[in-house]
Amino acid sequence: MTDPVFYADRDELSAATAGEQFHLTGPEARHAVTVRRLRAGESLELVDGVGTRVACEFLRGEKDAMTVRVAAVAHEPAPATQFILVQALAKGDRDLQAAESATELGVDRVILWQADRSIVRLKAERAAKTLGKWQSTLTAAAKQSRRAHWPELGDHVNSTGLATLIQSTPETRWFVLHETAEVSWGALRTEELTAARSIGLIVGPEGGISDSECERFTEAGAHTLKLGREVVRASTAGPAALAALCAVTGRWS
Incomplete structure (x- = not known):
């Protein structure tokens, strides 16, 4: 099963660093916590819609906030055409x-x-x-x-x-x-x-x-x-x- 994807603002996601914790608040975090019901240790990805993909491990969450540990950060180039x-x-x-x-x-x-x-x-x-x-x-x-x-x-x-x-x-x-x-x-x-x-x-x-x-x-x-x-x-x-x-x-x- 593929990891679920959630959106994070480009400016916020630019601070994500491998090995560090990252905090996300708002509707996307609420969806991850209350709808998808992610649990500690589960993997997910954060994207900014303009090419950044961050692989993460879910640590904890409550209502409209969650904390993850960043495993890897990748920047995918836009298609040539x-x-x-x-x-x-x-x-x-x-x-x-x-x-x-x-x-x-x-x-x-x-x-x-x-x-x-x-x-x-x-x-x-x-x-x-x-x-x-x-x-x-x-x-x-x-x-x-x-x-x-x-x-x-x-x-x-x-x-x-x-x-x-x-x-x-x-x-x-x-x-x-x-x-x-x-x-x-x-x-x-x-x-x-x-x-x-x-x-x-x-x-x-x-x-x-x-x-x-x-x-x-x-x-x-x-x-x-x-x-x-x-x-x-x-x-x-x-x-x-x-x-x-x-x-x-x-x-x-």
């Missing part, structure tokens, strides 16, 4: 399912997209609550998958804003996943992907990406791409493409 998922809002929490799976697969940034055909609409008065739900989903998935680097939740965009983002980030290779694209995944050259600083995947809603959106995105610099013969759901396309990227860019080597 960053992965971005632009996920259109979808009904039935399929968009959240995609974001959760993408986090488990190593996505580095997630952006909510209000597509023209999105049935779910991001209303101004509920935006903060919706974004909070997405952030909680990413956090839980990052901890579950024991990541030291956690994904960033970017600002939400509409189609105009997404076209502007594509145009303003020429260092990113943007792919619009679309069932009618002429270029399929198998036609991509591995060296082109591994040489990219970042790769962005754009996934539409249940009703698909409109022709006008595809036109705007390709004019801005994106490329349309077909995963395969099968048409997959909005919750599946992004994670499927990310899994393929992990295989060809060395994430899984």
Whole structure:
């Protein structure tokens, strides 16, 4: 069984030293003590979400505080190629399912997209609550998958804003996943992907990406791409493409 992972603030965790004790307070400590019910001698890990991983032994805890002994401190480098998922809002929490799976697969940034055909609409008065739900989903998935680097939740965009983002980030290779694209995944050259600083995947809603959106995105610099013969759901396309990227860019080597 893998060790449970808990979050610690970057500044606080920077003081962790092998062989020394470390004190953690707040919600994460409370979760470890009252929910996970860790006992003396059990092992755990603390991460700061930006690459630091600290292996620890649980010593004692009470309510919202715990004390651990640091066994080892490691600083994991960020991946050479960053992965971005632009996920259109979808009904039935399929968009959240995609974001959760993408986090488990190593996505580095997630952006909510209000597509023209999105049935779910991001209303101004509920935006903060919706974004909070997405952030909680990413956090839980990052901890579950024991990541030291956690994904960033970017600002939400509409189609105009997404076209502007594509145009303003020429260092990113943007792919619009679309069932009618002429270029399929198998036609991509591995060296082109591994040489990219970042790769962005754009996934539409249940009703698909409109022709006008595809036109705007390709004019801005994106490329349309077909995963395969099968048409997959909005919750599946992004994670499927990310899994393929992990295989060809060395994430899984």
